[in-house]
Amino acid sequence: MRDCVFRGKPARFHEDDDVLDITQEGAILYEWRKGDSWARTVSPAMLWR
Amino acid sequence: MQHIAEPTVEQTPTALAQSAANCAYWLETMRVQGGFGGPVVHWWQHALMFTGAGIDWRYEGIISGYLDLYRASGLYYYLDRAVAAANDIVNGQDEYGNYANSQFQLNPYTAGTPHEAAVDIALLNVASRLKAEQAEGWEGYIATARRSIENFYIRRLWNAERRCFFDDTRSITIVPNKVATLFIALARLSELSGDSRYLDAYGLPALNHCLSLQNGRDENRGAFAQYIEQGRPVNWYFPYYNARIVPALVLAHDLTGNDTYLAAAVSTMQFILRHIDADGGLPQVVYADRRANRYPRWVAGAGDVILAGLSLVPHGFAFDYQPTLDWILGGQLESGGFQTARGFESQGSQKTPPSLPHAFDLLPVAGWTDKRSPYCAGCSPTAPPSLPRPPAR
Numbered sequence: 001m002r003d004c005v006f007r008g009k010p011a012r013f014h015e016d017d018d019v020l021d022i023t024q025e026g027a028i029l030y031e032w033r034k035g036d037s038w039a040r041t042v043s044p045a046m047l048w049r
Numbered sequence: 050m051q052h053i054a055e056p057t058v059e060q061t062p063t064a065l066a067q068s069a070a071n072c073a074y075w076l077e078t079m080r081v082q083g084g085f086g087g088p089v090v091h092w093w094q095h096a097l098m099f100t101g102a103g104i105d106w107r108y109e110g111i112i113s114g115y116l117d118l119y120r121a122s123g124l125y126y127y128l129d130r131a132v133a134a135a136n137d138i139v140n141g142q143d144e145y146g147n148y149a150n151s152q153f154q155l156n157p158y159t160a161g162t163p164h165e166a167a168v169d170i171a172l173l174n175v176a177s178r179l180k181a182e183q184a185e186g187w188e189g190y191i192a193t194a195r196r197s198i199e200n201f202y203i204r205r206l207w208n209a210e211r212r213c214f215f216d217d218t219r220s221i222t223i224v225p226n227k228v229a230t231l232f233i234a235l236a237r238l239s240e241l242s243g244d245s246r247y248l249d250a251y252g253l254p255a256l257n258h259c260l261s262l263q264n265g266r267d268e269n270r271g272a273f274a275q276y277i278e279q280g281r282p283v284n285w286y287f288p289y290y291n292a293r294i295v296p297a298l299v300l301a302h303d304l305t306g307n308d309t310y311l312a313a314a315v316s317t318m319q320f321i322l323r324h325i326d327a328d329g330g331l332p333q334v335v336y337a338d339r340r341a342n343r344y345p346r347w348v349a350g351a352g353d354v355i356l357a358g359l360s361l362v363p364h365g366f367a368f369d370y371q372p373t374l375d376w377i378l379g380g381q382l383e384s385g386g387f388q389t390a391r392g393f394e395s396q397g398s399q400k401t402p403p404s405l406p407h408a409f410d411l412l413p414v415a416g417w418t419d420k421r422s423p424y425c426a427g428c429s430p431t432a433p434p435s436l437p438r439p440p441a442r
Contacts, residue, residue, distance in 0.1 A: 002382075004405050005405045010405070015384045022412075037102075042097050047095075
């Protein structure tokens with residue numbers, strides 16, 4: 001688990017052998033279950049330019 | 050030599066070997082059906098939703114890293130991984146010679162450049178290694194690369210009038226760093242197939258076309274513009290992408306004996322070194338009017354800068370890779386992967402990034418982490434005889 005920022009706000013990055021996720025204020029911004037061909041969660045904020 | 054910095058990461062041969070083995074372990078966690086997957090972040094665009102196998106430039110560094118680890122350690126584990134990765138490529142080729150999901154940040158689409166040429170280099174490197182080992186099956190990898198080059202690059206992207214490869218089938222844009230990657234693939238194919246046409250009729254003319262457009266006049270002398278649109282260079286200079294041109298120019302010199310290529314490579318490397326920061330990182334892009342867009346600065350991708358410098362060392366070029374090696378190794382994550390960049394939070398703003406990394410900085414990408422591979426061999430000539438094997442999952 002690593003502290004980070006996303007769009008100026010604190011967030012958390014986590015990766016292990018099975019999952020990669022990014023959370024912010026308790027909400028999942030991004031989640032990829034390793035082995036899957038599509039991410040399970042991609043919040044709209046992740047896709048905004 | 051300039052740009053000396055105190056090493057910040059322990060770099061005994063054992064530590065380097067462990068770092069490489071940890072990364073090899075991490076790569077196994079990135080396996081999905083058909084190959085290496087995971088999200089992609091990039092300067093122009095991200096591919097976050099699609100995380101399936103991408104047969105793109107990630108395979109160039111993944112396979113090169115495995116082969117380097119095999120050479121350094123003698124462990125067949127790493128040769129087996131290189132062959133398995135090459136088989137991903139073979140299985141990912143379609144009837145037209147293109148590869149599945151080869152657009153990296155634009156995935157899932159096919160016909161990506163320079164990605165398919167980088168994939169061909171990976172295949173040809175495996176074929177070369179297997180041939181040297183007198184192992185069976187190496188010819189098949191050459192056949193796959195040849196289909197890609199014949200059916201896609203020569204048939205679709207070659208322009209006989211301009212004697213160069215375009216980046217699109219409408220012959221609008223030429224991208225020098227992509228031509229450089231393709232040049233290496235063509236040279237390797239000529240060498241392994243015995244057909245000099247790939248080098249002489251396509252590779253060298255295309256490289257010469259780009260060479261004629263190298264900047265020779267201002268503070269960005271030595272640099273190649275990011276692309277040439279309808280004959281006019283668009284003067285955005287990415288130090289990182291210029292680094293990918295240097296080994297091609299050195300290879301052209303080595304194959305032809307023409308010193309023009311070597312002088313051009315040195316000039317490009319000097320441009321890169323003029324812009325490298327004291328911490329070993331590079332600005333993202335500099336412009337003809339002296340402006341720069343500094344962020345994000347690539348971490349794992351900086352391996353291509355080391356590769357560029359090392360390609361010149363046998364020709365007498367003094368290159369201190371230590372700051373950039375520190376920069377890369379400082380970005381290795383607990384998982385064994387490497388963070389992609391520093392400064393995504395400041396992309397486009399030029400503000401000093403906050404002390405905490407942006408989430409995209411930390412996100413490890415197979416197609417960036419692969420580029421840290423030069424230190425597997427090139428930076429660790431005293432690599433131990435046996436590398437730690439990745440722990441069983």
